[in-house]
Amino acid sequence: MKIIVGTRGSNLALTQTNMVIDIIKKAHPNVECEVKIIKTKGDIIKDLPIDKIGGKEIFTKEIERELLDGTIDMAVHSMKDMPGELPKGLKLSFTPEREDYRDVLVLRKGINSIDDIPLGGKIGTGSKRRKYQILKCRPDLEIVGIRGNIETRIKKIEEENLDGVILAAAGINRLGLNLGERVVHLDKDIVLPSPTQGILAIEIRENDNRLDNILKSISHTKTEIQGKVERAFLKGVGGSCHIPVGAYCEVVGDKIYLEGLLGTMDGEVLIRRYIEGNLDSLEDIGYVLAKDMVKEMNKA
Numbered sequence: 227m228k229i230i231v232g233t234r235g236s237n238l239a240l241t242q243t244n245m246v247i248d249i250i251k252k253a254h255p256n257v258e259c260e261v262k263i264i265k266t267k268g269d270i271i272k273d274l275p276i277d278k279i280g281g282k283e284i285f286t287k288e289i290e291r292e293l294l295d296g297t298i299d300m301a302v303h304s305m306k307d308m309p310g311e312l313p314k315g316l317k318l319s320f321t322p323e324r325e326d327y328r329d330v331l332v333l334r335k336g337i338n339s340i341d342d343i344p345l346g347g348k349i350g351t352g353s354k355r356r357k358y359q360i361l362k363c364r365p366d367l368e369i370v371g372i373r374g375n376i377e378t379r380i381k382k383i384e385e386e387n388l389d390g391v392i393l394a395a396a397g398i399n400r401l402g403l404n405l406g407e408r409v410v411h412l413d414k415d416i417v418l419p420s421p422t423q424g425i426l427a428i429e430i431r432e433n434d435n436r437l438d439n440i441l442k443s444i445s446h447t448k449t450e451i452q453g454k455v456e457r458a459f460l461k462g463v464g465g466s467c468h469i470p471v472g473a474y475c476e477v478v479g480d481k482i483y484l485e486g487l488l489g490t491m492d493g494e495v496l497i498r499r500y501i502e503g504n505l506d507s508l509e510d511i512g513y514v515l516a517k518d519m520v521k522e523m524n525k526a
C-alpha cells in the first residue's frame with residue numbers, strides 16, 4: 227500500500243510529517259509513503275498578521291482540497307492550526323503522543339528569566355493570547371507583532387532588537403533547536419497555551435477505513451482525549467485568530483480537568499475558568515465551558 231502525505235513546506239511541518247511516517251513504518255513495514263509539499267495562503271502571504279489574511283483555514287484549505295480530490299491520502303498538521311470545523315468528507319484520525327504543551331520565552335543572550343527583562347523591554351509575538359497573558363504578568367513590556375516560521379522569529383530577536391519572543395515549546399523541541407539557557411518555560415498558570423498546542427492532527431478522508439486502521443496503531447490515548455476536549459472548547463467559542471483563546475485539559479484516571487481562557491480583541495477583558503468532568507462526556511465538557519464563558523463575556 228502507498229500513502230501520499232500532504233504537508234506544508236516549513237521545516238517544522240516537514241519534520242512533523244517525517245516523524246509520523248517513521249512511526250507508521252515501524253508498525254507497518256510494508257506501507258510506502260510519499261511526501262507532497264503543498265503551499266497554503268498562509269505560506270504565500272508572509273508579511274501580514276494572520277488575522278488580516280483570514281482565519282485558521284489559511285494554513286489548511288489548499289491541503290484539504292487535495293485530500294478531497296484524492297491527490298493526497300493524508301495530511302499532517304499542527305492541530306492548533308486547524309479550524310474548529312473540518313470540510314465535509316474529511317476527518318481527523320488517530321494521533322501520536324503530545325509534545326510539551328507550554329509556551330516558552332526565547333530570550334536575548336544575557337537575559338535569564340522573565341524578571342530579568344528590563345523595564346519597558348520588547349517581546350515579539352503575533353498572538354493576542356500570548357500578548358495579553360504576558361502583559362498581565364509584566365504590564366510594562368512592549369509587545370511587537372512578528373510573523374514567520376520558528377527560525378525566522380528567533381532571528382528577529384537580533385534583527386529587530388527584541389529582548390525575546392514567545393513560541394511553542396513543541397516546535398522548538400521537534401526541530402531539536404538547542405537554545406540552552408535562552409529558553410524559559412512559561413507555566414500554564416501564567417500563559418495558558420493555545421487549545422491542542424503540541425498535538426499533531428492527521429487528517430484523512432472520512433470513508434478511508436483502511437488508512438484509519440493503520441493509524442490506529444500509532445494512537446496515544448491521553449493525547450486523543452486532550453485533543454477532543456480542547457477542540458470542543460475551540461468549536462464552542464467559535465475559535466478565531468481575532469480574539470485570545472486558550473485551553474488545556476489534564477487527564478487523571480477517568481477524570482478530566484479543563485481550563486479555558488477567553489478575551490476580547492483589545493484585551494480589555496480576559497477571563498480564565500475551569501470545569502471538571504468524566505471520560506464519558508469529553509466533547510460536552512469543552513462545549514459547556516466554552517458556552518458559559520462566551521455568555522459571561524457578552525455580559526461583561
Ligand SMILES: NCc1[nH]cc(CCC(=O)O)c1CC(=O)O
Pocket residue numbers: 304305306307376392393394395396397422423424425426
Ligand atoms: N502558529 C504556528 C505554529 N503552529 C504550531 C506550532 C508549534 C507546534 C505545536 O504547537 O504543535 C507553531 C509555532 C509556534 O506557535 O510557536
